[in-house]
Amino acid sequence: MSVKGIAHIAIQAKAYKATISFYINVLGFKLGHHWSLPAFQIKEASMLISPDQRTCIEIFDNDAVIAAQGKKALSEEEVAHGALLHLAFYVDNVDEIYQKALAHGAKAFIEPASLSLGEPPLQIRNAIIHSPNGEVIEFLEEVDFDMSSTTNVN
DSSP states (O other): OOOOOOOEEEEEOSSHHHHHHHHHHTTOOEEEEEEEEGGGTEEEEEEEEOTTSSOEEEEEOTTOOOOOSSOOOSSSSSOOTTSOOOEEEEESOHHHHHHHHHHTTOEEEEEEEEEEETTTTEEEEEEEEEOTTSOEEEEEEOOOOOOTTTOOOO
16 A cells, blocks of 8 residues: 555635636646535535646635635735645746736746756756735746655755
């Protein structure tokens, strides 16, 4: 028995339909399934399937009572501690998806840039935005983080 990967990440949306539209129109997800569960105060929920057909994002309406980590931020400026920090998506071209996200209502956070991480240096190209719903999303061009044969963490 072993972990095979991340199945889905759940998001509670302030604007349910607009959040779904952003993930579909900007990031290429597709609507896989839609449901409601009145017993759990869930009016609307959807599972969006990623372009790799393997990982999903589950979107809940703003009033849904669901298991959550941390606490909700009281404002857009406040950081919710004890919660998910950001989502990161591999993309073909950081600059293009960054501009597309901004055109669909995302807010700029860190513009596209190339960085050198760690030792031995690992070159990455990334950018970070705040989605229209408020998630912090990183766009990252494909990179192999598996340096396990050369890294010693002790």
